[in-house]
Amino acid sequence: MTNPLTPAASWPRTEADAEAEQQRLRPLVDRDGPGPSVADGGTVAGVDVAYDDQRDLVAAAAVVLDVATLRTVEQATAVSRVAFPYVPGLLAFRELPAVLDALARLRTAPDLIVCDGYGIAHPRRLGLASHLGLLTGIPCFGVAKTAFTFTHQPPGPHRGDRTPLLDGGEDVGRALRTRDGVKPVYVSTGHAVSLDHACAHTLNLTPRHRLPETTREADSLCRRALAAAVRAGQ
């Protein structure tokens, strides 16, 4: 009720309010962590969202994996109405309400969360992963598939090779090669986890694909949840 971290009741409805909310939360982000290391084991959750714009529906999924074995420990989904349009820089306001619902349905909170998108690599340094980390208090980082406005030197050709991800002159993340000879992913700190630990977890989660297992499983699950909701007729 006096929680400074945005109760659902105050979710912004306009772009101006959303940007103001980002400016308010920005100084609260912990960029250094260190957060859990891979050696600490524990659990890591992946979250993702799918949309049906025709029916105004959004489905979110949270999939929890064991860090050491990559086995699925638990999963949850949530379906609701879209709460915000897609606006570059304001993605969190579109995705997070459903994601928070899905996370709330887990029996046990994960030790770490991986987002499909950016953390502090963001115009106001408050991308999806930073925002979700603040709202949950759980260490969180982002793995994005495209660099778009950010610049970077191409990483070496091998898995594990990395270069700085730059926003102008500012270092905001890493371009990280997760598979030999495959296009890199873009890792950025979200909240309460260091960039080094985020990159180590990303490599741990990519034993055979470019994208983390967490992201792949959450993506597939939220699509199934959306299809099921449509089938049930909403």
Add this chain to the structure above:
DNA sequence: GCGACAG
């Protein structure tokens, strides 16, 4: 200068 811009 204008538009594009994570998903």
Add this chain to the structure above:
DNA sequence: ATCTTGTCGC
């Protein structure tokens, strides 16, 4: 994100 077939490869 989503619209969308087949196809090459591990």
